[in-house]
Amino acid sequence: MSERQRLRAESTVTEQIQLLNQAMEIGAPYLEHKQLTQATVVLERAGERRALSADHTVIGLFGATGSGKSSLFNALTGQEIARTGVVRPTTKSAVAAIWETENSAELLDWLNVNERHIVTEPLAGVANSRKAAHTSGLLLLDLPDMDSTAVEHHEIAAKLAGQVDFLIWVLDPQKYADASIHHGYLAALAGQSSNLMVVLNQIDMIAQQDRTAVISSLEALLETEGLGQVPVVPASARTGEGIEEVRAEILTVMRRHQLAVQRVRNDIDQLATTWAETLPATEAKPPSRAEQQKLEQQIGQAHGTERIAEAVATSYRLRAARSTGWPLTTWLTRLRNDPLKRMNLGRNEKPADLSLTSRPELSVAETAQVEQAVNRYVSTAVKDLPEPWEQSLHDQLRNAPQTMEGPIDQAIASTKLGVEKRSWWWPAVKFLQWLSLLTALVGGLWLGGLALAGFLQFSLPEPPRIEGIAYPTLFLVIGVLIGVVLGIGGSIFNRLIARIKRRKALGSLNKSVAYVVRQEVVDPSRGHLDRYNQYAGLIRQAAKRVQ
Secondary structure, eight states: OOHHHHHHHHHHHHHHHHHHHHHHHHHGGGSOHHHHHHHHHHHHHHHHHHHSOSSOEEEEEEEOTTSOHHHHHHHHHTSOOSOOOSSSOOOOSOEEEESOOTTHHHHHHHHTOOEEEEOOSOSTTOOOHHHHHTTTTEEEEEOOOTTOSSHHHHHHHHHHHTTOSEEEEEEOTTTTTOHHHHHHTGGGGGGGGGGEEEEEOOGGGSOHHHHHHHHHHHHHHHHHTTOTTSOEEEOOTTTOTTHHHHHHHHHHHHHTOOHHHHHHHHHHHHHHHHHHHTSOSSOOOOOOHHHHHHHHHHHHHHTTHHHHHHHHHHHHHHHHHHHHSOTTTGGGGGGSOOHHHHTTOSOOSSOGGGOOOOOOOOOHHHHHHHHHHHHHHHHHHTTTSOHHHHHHHHHHTTTHHHHTHHHHHHHHHTSOOSOSSOOTTHHHHHHHHHHHHHHHHHHHHHHHHHHHHHHTTOOOOOOOEETTEEHHHHHHHHHHHHHHHHHHHHHHHHHHHHHHHHHHHHHHHHHHHHHHHIIIIIHHHHHHHHHHHHHHHHHHHHHHTOO
16 A cells, blocks of 8 residues: 555545544444444444554454464464463453564554564564564464353454454365354455455365365355455465465555555445445435425414414404494494404503413314324425434424414414404594484484474474475485495495405414414424435445545
């Protein structure tokens, strides 16, 4: 890896770590505990490894009980460092062979490897000084058995499997095809194929004519697990066969330098890919404007906006009749109850934010209508979300129908319905009504006086006439006619205005209810979708940088 490639790889890894950390911060409440824990471990491990020595390459020997890891470790180092024997397990803790001590202590502390052996000679079998230089930063680890019956041994090996920069998996002829090893361990390393090699140890135990078939069988198994590109080296720590090839592979990977960066990137790539695979293919979109309007309309209907609007029209007609009707009959309108007053609406006595209505509580059917409308809207909003995100919004808005009742009542109470003030033309009509009544009364009294005088045989002068009609008669007829015309005309005009008031009141009420619905349902839904899209966008950006 050239210096330019190394810097580009480090930059990409840095970006991916930042993106995934941001995604995890947003998505933590919606991730399963196991998934969150794994992601936290990978991201923390990546940050910690990048902060430690980049001049050292940590190579670990992993394998099952009896695979001969410790013997291979000794053969590679040229020293009897690791304990070997027939009693299993022989390796109880990780053992390190160190070729370059400078800056290695902090890295080994992070790996929690306490048994350390300094090797002063080059990697055994590497005599060429140029080749030996490539192994100066090598830290070779012999690890406990992955399948050890001692739980603490298994945990040490499993932890270090996620920390070392390069893995050498050691298999033996008896267990090379063991399903528990392949499915339990090797299959999980598919994302680390570029930082992995397999050694088929104890090859001397297989007859020469059977070796090709066994190696082919092992390679086929690795192929099915996504590890087809992993080198397979047959070797024997006892006879020395294949040890040179193992050393040559170690030299090859050491020449690549920055294996730590590659290992970290593999881990981050695998995490980004795994997360991206859990996401739906499309971006989550909020319900359409039509869906939102349908929600607002259904909730408004359930809360009686149309009934209130009809009450506005009725109330206006009553108030108009009292103010513009014939003075002698307007008292009859007071016998009818004003529907707005019964609901404590249409008043102008209290501050709007302190008003409450006296509307009846929602019926069972109306409550069900609100709940169904909210559930339908939320289901539409979350149709493109993963299940945890979907369930979260349902849980968040489960009580929205109940929590909206108070704010909607206050919103309705504070809505201007257009009947709070008298219409400007009412006093003029009232004046004309009283004037017509007074005119008719004058004419009636005048005629009555003339009739009474005639009955009592008083001689009075004839009343003035116009076009042959006596003034008293004219006053009476004109007064009554004007009253009738004003009454009928006013009633027709009042009904027309009442319809306009109804339409405007319904619009205002629906806007007031819609404002609450947006606050309690629509905005939380959009906010939830925005958080998800931000979360998914960060993951997709990280996944695009996968090598």
